[in-house]
Amino acid sequence: MLFYSFFKSLVGKDVVVELKNDLSICGTLHSVDQYLNIKLTDISVTDPEKYPHMLSVKNCFIRLVVRYVQLPADEVDTQLLQDAARKEACSRSSDFPPPAQHAPPRCRGAGWTSPARQLLLLDHGATGAPGCLGPWLLPLLAGSRS
Amino acid sequence: MAESNELAILEDYLLAEDAPLLEEMAEEDEEIDLYNEMTFGLDRDSMEEEVPKAPAPPDKGPELSLVGKNEAAVVAAVAVEEDEYKATEQPGLGVEEEQPMLEEVEEAGEEGEAEPGARHDDFADMEEEIGIDEHEEEEEEEEEEEEEEEEQEQEEEEEEEEEEEQQHDGDNEEQNDLGDPAVMRAVHSKPTLESLDSAVLDSRIGSTWGEFEGEDLMAADSCAWTSSPSSILSHHILERGYLGSPGLKRPDFRMMSPKSFPQRFMRQQSPMMPRSMGSPRPYTPPRRASPLFTPNQSSGYVSPTPFRPMSRNISTPMQPLAMHFGPMSPSLEPPLFFSPPAGCQLKFSVPSHMTQLHPQHQRILNQRQQRGQAQSISPKKAWSLKADPYSGLMTRKEKDWVIKVQMMQLQSENPHLDDYYYQAYYHRLERKQAEEELLGGRNKQEPPKLVTPYIQKMEIYDSVVRIAGSLGQVAVSTCYSPRRAIDAVHHALQEEAAGNQRLRALHRIEKMFLQLLEVEETQRKMSLLPEEQHPRFHEKKSHEVGRIYQALKIRACDSEEEAEDEFLQVLCVRKGKKLTARLLPHLAREQAEKILVTVTRHLPFLMRKDVLDESLPVLYGPLSEMVGRMTFSELIEVLQELTRPLAGSTELPLTMTFKNQFGISLLYALLSHGERLLSSDMPLEPHSGDFEKWTDTVFLVARELSQVPKTALVEPLFLPSNLLSLFCRYLDKQTIHRLEAKMECSPLPSEAAMPC
Numbered sequence: 009m010l011f012y013s014f015f016k017s018l019v020g021k022d023v024v025v026e027l028k029n030d031l032s033i034c035g036t037l038h039s040v041d042q043y044l045n046i047k048l049t050d051i052s053v054t055d056p057e058k059y060p061h062m063l064s065v066k067n068c069f070i071r072l073v074v075r076y077v078q079l080p081a082d083e084v085d086t087q088l089l090q091d092a093a094r095k096e097a098c099s100r101s102s103d104f105p106p107p108a109q110h111a112p113p114r115c116r117g118a119g120w121t122s123p124a125r126q127l128l129l130l131d132h133g134a135t136g137a138p139g140c141l142g143p144w145l146l147p148l149l150a151g152s153r154s
Numbered sequence: 155m156a157e158s159n160e161l162a163i164l165e166d167y168l169l170a171e172d173a174p175l176l177e178e179m180a181e182e183d184e185e186i187d188l189y190n191e192m193t194f195g196l197d198r199d200s201m202e203e204e205v206p207k208a209p210a211p212p213d214k215g216p217e218l219s220l221v222g223k224n225e226a227a228v229v230a231a232v233a234v235e236e237d238e239y240k241a242t243e244q245p246g247l248g249v250e251e252e253q254p255m256l257e258e259v260e261e262a263g264e265e266g267e268a269e270p271g272a273r274h275d276d277f278a279d280m281e282e283e284i285g286i287d288e289h290e291e292e293e294e295e296e297e298e299e300e301e302e303e304e305e306q307e308q309e310e311e312e313e314e315e316e317e318e319e320q321q322h323d324g325d326n327e328e329q330n331d332l333g334d335p336a337v338m339r340a341v342h343s344k345p346t347l348e349s350l351d352s353a354v355l356d357s358r359i360g361s362t363w364g365e366f367e368g369e370d371l372m373a374a375d376s377c378a379w380t381s382s383p384s385s386i387l388s389h390h391i392l393e394r395g396y397l398g399s400p401g402l403k404r405p406d407f408r409m410m411s412p413k414s415f416p417q418r419f420m421r422q423q424s425p426m427m428p429r430s431m432g433s434p435r436p437y438t439p440p441r442r443a444s445p446l447f448t449p450n451q452s453s454g455y456v457s458p459t460p461f462r463p464m465s466r467n468i469s470t471p472m473q474p475l476a477m478h479f480g481p482m483s484p485s486l487e488p489p490l491f492f493s494p495p496a497g498c499q500l501k502f503s504v505p506s507h508m509t510q511l512h513p514q515h516q517r518i519l520n521q522r523q524q525r526g527q528a529q530s531i532s533p534k535k536a537w538s539l540k541a542d543p544y545s546g547l548m549t550r551k552e553k554d555w556v557i558k559v560q561m562m563q564l565q566s567e568n569p570h571l572d573d574y575y576y577q578a579y580y581h582r583l584e585r586k587q588a589e590e591e592l593l594g595g596r597n598k599q600e601p602p603k604l605v606t607p608y609i610q611k612m613e614i615y616d617s618v619v620r621i622a623g624s625l626g627q628v629a630v631s632t633c634y635s636p637r638r639a640i641d642a643v644h645h646a647l648q649e650e651a652a653g654n655q656r657l658r659a660l661h662r663i664e665k666m667f668l669q670l671l672e673v674e675e676t677q678r679k680m681s682l683l684p685e686e687q688h689p690r691f692h693e694k695k696s697h698e699v700g701r702i703y704q705a706l707k708i709r710a711c712d713s714e715e716e717a718e719d720e721f722l723q724v725l726c727v728r729k730g731k732k733l734t735a736r737l738l739p740h741l742a743r744e745q746a747e748k749i750l751v752t753v754t755r756h757l758p759f760l761m762r763k764d765v766l767d768e769s770l771p772v773l774y775g776p777l778s779e780m781v782g783r784m785t786f787s788e789l790i791e792v793l794q795e796l797t798r799p800l801a802g803s804t805e806l807p808l809t810m811t812f813k814n815q816f817g818i819s820l821l822y823a824l825l826s827h828g829e830r831l832l833s834s835d836m837p838l839e840p841h842s843g844d845f846e847k848w849t850d851t852v853f854l855v856a857r858e859l860s861q862v863p864k865t866a867l868v869e870p871l872f873l874p875s876n877l878l879s880l881f882c883r884y885l886d887k888q889t890i891h892r893l894e895a896k897m898e899c900s901p902l903p904s905e906a907a908m909p910c
């Protein structure tokens with residue numbers, strides 16, 4: 009639910025979605041669902057010459073083909089995102105062993121969940137200072153539960 | 155079949171911009187196969203899911219299948235079609251078969267001519283293509299659209315058509331300009347309601363079909379089929395009061411019930427019937443995407459592709475409305491949240507009654523919507539009035555049902571945890587705006603009321619089933635562990651043994667971060683609760699904070715051991731600095747002071763390690779606050795750290811601080827605080843020798859500062875204003891002027907320049 013929650017907070021903001029076929033679409037994020045399908049409104053293609061068929065398209069629904077979503081940096085609170093990831097990792101790892109057996113375990117390093125693991129090994133080099141980087145790329149995990 | 159010949163002719167004509175050319179494209183075999191497929195090919199429905207793109211057929215389509223049940227009534231209403239319908243009717247077939255009939259009828263209406271039998275294939279084609287559109291809509295794969303877009307020539311269309319029809323034959327694998335085999339494959343499946351979500355539709359819609367009859371008659375009666383059926387449509391739709399949501403600015407055709415289908419169906423037919431087949435309308439701008447369905451949506455509903463460049467003369471009358479409905483289509487996705495597109499001339503609906511937005515978010519979106527309304531929409535007007543025959547395919551009940559299904563997946567017992575980012579983000583935004591309001595007296599903002607969660611979870615299942623006396627556990631699947639067969643528990647302790655120091659430090663930091671998050675959570679809960687319970691939470695919180703402080707393992711160490719010291723290792727990592735910075739406000743005074751002393755003592759080490767990261771400034775805020783609370787003696791103590799020569803050299807840490815932004819800022823903060831203390835009237839209670847040390851320090855700083863070349867001097871995060879007065883007290887005018895020049899390298903940076 010983390011990225012769903014994250015994208016929900018970006019609804020109404022302008023984003024650029026880069027698809028797996030290298031098409032980049034700039035538009036206003038209209039909605040997102042729990043599968044991270046994206047609806048954009050008022051879109052424009054960043055390279056109109058290459059994709060003339062997109063000239064007349066105003067809104068689109070993008071499903072599962074997203075490679076990147078470029079976000080406005082000032083709309084993202086990276087600290088909050090980190091906290092959310094930690095909480096999710098913790099709750100996920102505590103969900104894995106049956107709760108009946110253990111007292112709610114504190115996060116045990118979350119061996120199998122990627123968010124916590126990545127957090128452990130990263131020093132947030134890339135996510136540390138969004139403001140100075142301008143719009144930064146957020147590679148989407150494959151689905152909100154990977 | 156004689157039919158197929160006619161079918162071929164009509165079909166080609168319909169689908170191509172240049173009708174006469176298409177007439178030559180008739181290929182009987184394909185027609186026959188297609189027709190058979192359409193009529194009997196019930197098992198093809200599953201293929202519909204993969205249908206990405208195909209030439210955008212004229213609208214109509216599957217909505218007709220909805221009408222299927224009342225087809226009799228519908229058909230009856232349209233006199234002209236009746237005979238054709240009967241001619242092609244095959245009793246004993248299901249609704250799916252009726253569908254091609256209906257499409258036939260419709261198409262006949264649109265064309266205004268054509269032999270009865272010929273309509274079959276046309277409808278079939280359209281149907282297929284509609285089905286394809288539907289999927290196209292669903293999947294929205296850009297590349298396919300792209301390909302389709304490029305196929306503007308009717309020859310390509312014909313090819314596709316043929317290929318689609320021949321698909322199941324397997325022959326004629328001639329290149330499809332779409333280049334996507336999936337496109338071809340999917341065509342044959344007939345988008346029918348029954349094939350998908352039949353449970354939904356049958357159970358819920360059945361009752362509403364009865365309403366069609368009356369409406370059909372009404373529709374039949376109502377027109378004056380003018381040349382602008384769209385106006386009629388909108389008129390009727392408005393009449394129906396489909397504007398369920400209060401905030402809608404335009405009729406939301408998504409909200410329309412299937413009742414309207416027969417209306418539209420007939421409207422489509424009548425105006426088109428009298429029209430000759432002479433010339434297909436030139437291609438009008440692609441229709442807007444009609445309601446986009448969630449993946450589990452029945453693909454029986456077809457929506458026209460917006461990207462198909464082929465002219466659909468059938469659809470053109472509807473196009474004036476298409477622009478209305480298309481962009482509004484996303485308005486009702488269940489877990490989706492709505493924002494009116496900025497600048498879009500069609501006001502997106504406010505969120506449906508089933509979406510839940512944070513009030514702050516809602517306000518922002520509304521503001522945006524208002525701004526968007528003010529913008530001009532003239533360039534788009536031309537095709538914004540076209541009708542969208544695919545809008546309103548679902549009743550309100552159906553939509554709510556779908557929304558409910560999706561919402562159920564998202565409901566949670568603990569929305570603050572599951573939806574943490576969203577809630578916390580808007581909460582903070584609210585607070586910031588509230589502060590701004592207080593400061594600036596800016597704007598209105600009523601107090602926010604958080605929206606309560608929606609559907610209550612009905613059942614709670616135990617993910618672990620334990621049968622007494624059994625060995626192991628019963629295999630129960632949950633959404634998190636679909637195949638958990640054994641009771642495997644992960645014990646993560648190996649990281650500690652990992653030789654990598656950095657990894658260990660990171661691991662520790664993460665653990666402490668979780669504790670810190672708990673602390674902050676406790677803090678938050680405490681602030682929400684009444685006063686009586688505060689002590690309990692406070693105690694719990696301080697206990698936790700104490701634990702974290704212990705985990706930090708702050709201890710005195712020499713400069714030789716700096717690399718080994720655990721606390722310093724934590725501080726070398728950016729995450730660790732952030733952790734410390736966030737922890738400092740919660741710490742007791744002595745603990746915070748100890749951290750400050752340690753930081754100052756090892757400042758050169760930290761500065762050296764921070765060259766790449768430059769994340770030390772994150773500590774500046776909390777530390778300077780800490781400094782502001784110190785006593786004079788403590789201050790002196792800290793300053794001593796800076797003025798003590800480094801081991802093994804005569805260099806002072808002081809000189810190094812000038813080159814580091816954090817260092818110089820900290821130094822200035824310390825000096826400024828000292829000056830403040832001295833110039834205030836408060837009793838300082840200094841220890842003996844404090845004042846001497848103070849003056850010594852000041853002199854030292856002044857000397858170093860004057861010696862450092864200006865270019866090497868780094869701008870501090872914050873330049874306190876009383877530094878000059880401090881120097882005035884002790885130094886001569888000349889030195890002061892020099893120092894002043896040095897320090898004022900730029901206008902005073904504000905606190906806001908500091909990274910948070």
